[in-house]
Amino acid sequence: MVKGIYVHIPFCSYKCPYCDFTSLINSPVSGEEYVNLLKREIGFYQGLDYGLETLYFGGGTPTLLEPKLLGEIIEEVQKFGSPEEITVEANPETVSGNKLKELKKLGVNRLSIGVQSFLSKGLEALGRKHSVEDSIRAYESAREVGFETVSIDLIYAYPGQKAEDVEEELRWIDRLRPDHLSAYMLTPYEGTPLGFRAKSGEVKLPEEEELASIYDLLWRGLKELGYERYELSNWAQRGKECRHNLLYWTMEEFVGLGVSAWGFVGRVRYGNTKNVLSYAEGVLSNKRPLESEVFISDRDFFEESLMLRLRLRWGLRAEEKELIPPHLVEFFEEREGRLGIREEFMLLANEITAEVLVYNSDRKPLEVRNG
Numbered sequence: 146m147v148k149g150i151y152v153h154i155p156f157c158s159y160k161c162p163y164c165d166f167t168s169l170i171n172s173p174v175s176g177e178e179y180v181n182l183l184k185r186e187i188g189f190y191q192g193l194d195y196g197l198e199t200l201y202f203g204g205g206t207p208t209l210l211e212p213k214l215l216g217e218i219i220e221e222v223q224k225f226g227s228p229e230e231i232t233v234e235a236n237p238e239t240v241s242g243n244k245l246k247e248l249k250k251l252g253v254n255r256l257s258i259g260v261q262s263f264l265s266k267g268l269e270a271l272g273r274k275h276s277v278e279d280s281i282r283a284y285e286s287a288r289e290v291g292f293e294t295v296s297i298d299l300i301y302a303y304p305g306q307k308a309e310d311v312e313e314e315l316r317w318i319d320r321l322r323p324d325h326l327s328a329y330m331l332t333p334y335e336g337t338p339l340g341f342r343a344k345s346g347e348v349k350l351p352e353e354e355e356l357a358s359i360y361d362l363l364w365r366g367l368k369e370l371g372y373e374r375y376e377l378s379n380w381a382q383r384g385k386e387c388r389h390n391l392l393y394w395t396m397e398e399f400v401g402l403g404v405s406a407w408g409f410v411g412r413v414r415y416g417n418t419k420n421v422l423s424y425a426e427g428v429l430s431n432k433r434p435l436e437s438e439v440f441i442s443d444r445d446f447f448e449e450s451l452m453l454r455l456r457l458r459w460g461l462r463a464e465e466k467e468l469i470p471p472h473l474v475e476f477f478e479e480r481e482g483r484l485g486i487r488e489e490f491m492l493l494a495n496e497i498t499a500e501v502l503v504y505n506s507d508r509k510p511l512e513v514r515n516g
């Protein structure tokens with residue numbers, strides 16, 4: 146049953162040096178044309194079994210589109226069901242009070258603001274063009290308008306960040322009290338300007354020891370502020386977890402629409418083309434604009450699901466303890482019948498996950514249920 150729909154809006158007004166998403170500065174396809182393509186693409190997914198819970202507009206910068214255009218997509222999606230959670234990602238410099246009011250009127254109830262840092266030096270190091278004041282203004286407008294959930298995105302471990310800078314980020318979080326918070330470690334992906342500069346030594350990311358202090362201060366600080374971590378990079382006030390992202394992490398079915406979007410339907414994971422012109426050509430000739438389509442076997446499902454559930458704070462059932470290699474048991478803890486990696490070891494989650502997968506490589510996949 147399809148529970149979520151993701152819509153990728155690829156437009157951006159500039160390219161951040163660390164970005165490896167599909168984002169277009171001078172798109173050959175206009176916003177209106179793109180929305181018309183999306184509306185046609187939605188038609189390819191008619192007839193699936195829907196129990197729609199969430200709709201998520203990600204990007205790119207969805208708030209570069211006029212709310213009216215996002216509204217047209219919402220209307221199409223509502224033909225398949227009434228998602229209870231509708232999220233729009235917003236860049237601080239692109240939202241005014243009026244735009245936010247219009248979004249709320251359209252049924253958007255969750256706003257995710259790309260703050261990235263509450264320090265000017267952080268924004269500069271990340272090559273962001275908005276200011277700290279833009280972020281505060283966007284956040285306060287979102288509160289005035291009255292979105293049910295306001296989330297902010299932060300990036301840590303940027304060049305020049307020191308452990309004490311985290312204290313300043315935390316002070317702002319304490320002052321603003323967002324309902325939800327995502328904090329991602331800056332990754333110098335190959336092929337991005339940041340990746341190139343980090344490799345050539347032109348920019349220096351925090352060394353291991355500094356990184357460990359930054360990370361430690363961050364998660365301990367958020368805990369002290371009363372945030373509940375529910376995934377490796379995500380924290381929420383109770384009941385404010387992102388339902389859409391939880392669908393991904395628990396391997397539920399979702400439809401992905403738009404250039405470069407991913408979907409998972411009927412045990413098939415598909416990816417749309419990353420080229421907006423090929424996307425347009427595919428959709429206009431009534432073909433799904435796919436770049437890849439992979440059948441997820443029972444083994445793949447078991448491994449992917451295990452990998453994703455280990456990202457969740459309490460992703461395993463207590464009786465799944467047998468999946469943990471004996472030498473790693475001390476890295477895990479149990480609460481109310483659930484099992485997860487201890488918070489102080491979550492920085493090692495990738496290494497732990499790799500070992501858990503190797504340990505279970507001979508296990509018959511059907512022995513273990515998901516969830």
Ligand code: SF4
Nearest residue numbers: 157160161164168205
């Ligand atoms: S705003 Fe987001 S999607 Fe656009 S370039 Fe920057 S990181 Fe990439």
